[in-house]
Amino acid sequence: MPIHHQPGAERPALMTLPEASGLFADAVLTDEGRNLLFLSVWGRDTAIQEFRARLSLPVREGGLDRFRMEGEAGDLFVQVGNPDRLIGESGRAPSHSIFGSLVHLWLYDRLAVAPDRANRRALMLHRPEEAENPVGQASIRRRLWTLVADTCHVPLLSHWQETALGAFEAAGWIKTLPGIGVSAHLVDLGDDEVEDLVTRLIRGGRLAATG
Structure with a gap:
């Protein structure tokens, strides 16, 4: 890696x-x-x-x-x-x-190689300069979403990306880690509230069955 x-x-x-x-x-x-x-x-x-x-x-x-x-x-x-x-x-x-x-x-x-699905934790490394332009930022978000969907025990639809990522970040389950010469996102979805949050977002209409 x-x-x-x-x-x-x-x-x-x-x-x-x-x-x-x-x-x-x-x-x-x-x-x-x-x-x-x-x-x-x-x-x-x-x-x-x-x-x-x-x-x-x-x-x-x-x-x-x-x-x-x-x-x-x-x-x-x-x-x-x-x-x-x-x-x-x-x-x-x-x-x-x-x-x-x-x-x-x-x-x-x-964790940078494969998620710990038992504990629902993962780590995504990236170059700091990737986050300095819109194309790089979009690439980081896509890769992060793929990792989150692979780590989460709750099925997540692809078009939920920005809403779900924003909610998980607000809950503290996705953290940005700035380093020196390398940056990362640490994913920790072991909280029992993950399923409840997704359910509330669906019932509130923020996560729809179709995109």
Whole structure:
């Protein structure tokens, strides 16, 4: 689930990780509790491997359950949480680049790959620059609606998109998460009131059987 920036898009300044020497991050996203949802870091292979290993070790054995990131906008404190929920992908930069042989590591929450239908939770990542123009905004809304319909236990008709999304957002079941170099929508439809809300919208005529 790597996030690639469009050509010409302004890239965020690199951030350092004081607890993980030799690593530089260009994107990070957390939830409201500062729990890690997405991280993009660069470094030598040994530094990347050490970082990944420390995420799965107990703190008493040198592991990391939190870390600090330093950047132009100030410090950011990140909680690792349960490392088993994080998926890692990596790629190697060309050895002839000016930076030498670097490894690019992406870590992201499993919710970004597939919804947790048992708990009705999902995560949709997107590039921040997508939200800066009407075409990108429309694309984000369409993808978000597809994800919501796939996650929700209540059947949702396609033409309900804007009404249902607006109602779910107002209820706090869809939250926008601004990150650095990456943004997201967090969907949490585990509230027992979801079905009642949809029923009220139908009875009130705001959700119709036909578009």
